[in-house]
Amino acid sequence: xxxxxxxxxxxxxxxxxxxxxxxxxxxxxxxxxxxxxxxxxxxxxxxxxxxxxxxxxxxxxxxxxxxxxxxxxxxxxxxxxxxxxxxxxxxxxxxxxxxxxxxxxxxxxxxxxxxxxxxxxxxxxxxxxxxxxxxxxxxxxxxxxxxxxxxxxxxxxxxxxxxxxxxxxxxxxxxxxxxxxxxxxxxxxxxxxxxxxxxxxxxx
Numbered sequence: 737x738x739x740x741x742x743x744x745x746x747x748x749x750x751x752x753x754x755x756x757x758x759x760x761x762x763x764x765x766x767x768x769x770x771x772x773x774x775x776x777x778x779x780x781x782x783x784x785x786x787x788x789x790x791x792x793x794x795x796x797x798x799x800x801x802x803x804x805x806x807x808x809x810x811x812x813x814x815x816x817x818x819x820x821x822x823x824x825x826x827x828x829x830x831x832x833x834x835x836x837x838x839x840x841x842x843x844x845x846x847x848x849x850x851x852x853x854x855x856x857x858x859x860x861x862x863x864x865x866x867x868x869x870x871x872x873x874x875x876x877x878x879x880x881x882x883x884x885x886x887x888x889x890x891x892x893x894x895x896x897x898x899x900x901x902x903x904x905x906x907x908x909x910x911x912x913x914x915x916x917x918x919x920x921x922x923x924x925x926x927x928x929x930x931x932x933x934x935x936x937x938x939x940x
Contacts, residue, residue, distance in 0.1 A: 838921055839868060842892045850879040853913075866922055868893070870913040873904060880909050887913075892921050 836858055847853065853872040860866050874880040880898065887896045896915035904910050 835922060839892060839917065842890055846886045846890055848874075848879060848883050848886065850875040851883045864919060866917040866919060868913075868915055868917055871911075872913065873908040873910045875908060877909055880911060887915075892918055894918055 839858070843853065851872060851874045853870050855871040857869040858866070859868070874883060880901075884896070884898060887893050893915040894917065896913055898911050898913055900910070900912040902910050
């Protein structure tokens with residue numbers, strides 16, 4: 737009679753549960769690591785080559801600029817520099833030059849018809865301060881008072897002072913006038929397109 741052999745010992749090794757899943761997770765992490773590393777490597781390589789290309793371009797432009805400089809005649813550069821210096825000096829002299837025509841224009845517009853100036857003295861001190869002295873006559877003290885207001889309302893004369901008042905043989909009020917002048921309003925550069933310093937008046 738044949739004998740049947742049975743055994744309860746497993747013939748194959750038992751694989752623990754979850755080991756295959758852990759192996760798959762590790763493989764996924766390793767793959768992600770290599771992908772990230774590859775991307776970083778490409779980025780670093782791209783930046784390196786961009787830096788090299790940029791440096792070459794800068795070097796090329798620098799060489800082109802040097803050649804352009806060498807192509808310009810040194811004598812021409814010197815002459816242009818001298819011309820520029822002369823233009824700057826001329827411009828400075830023009831704008832700092834003081835003129836008296838703004839004073840005449842102001843007096844023309846501000847003088848009343850009842851007032852007459854007979855003598856004018858203009859003085860420019862070495863310090864640059866300008867003063868003016870006038871001799872004149874008015875038809876009366878009322879006209880003289882109006883004239884004082886008109887001159888004081890202007891911008892050129894600074895605190896005009898009337899002195900030596902007296903009546904002449906014709907009954908007119910003779911006077912002397914002295915005043916400092918605003919230096920800025922006498923600069924030629926400020927009068928190139930400046931409007932009149934005082935409105936025209938037809939007061940008697």
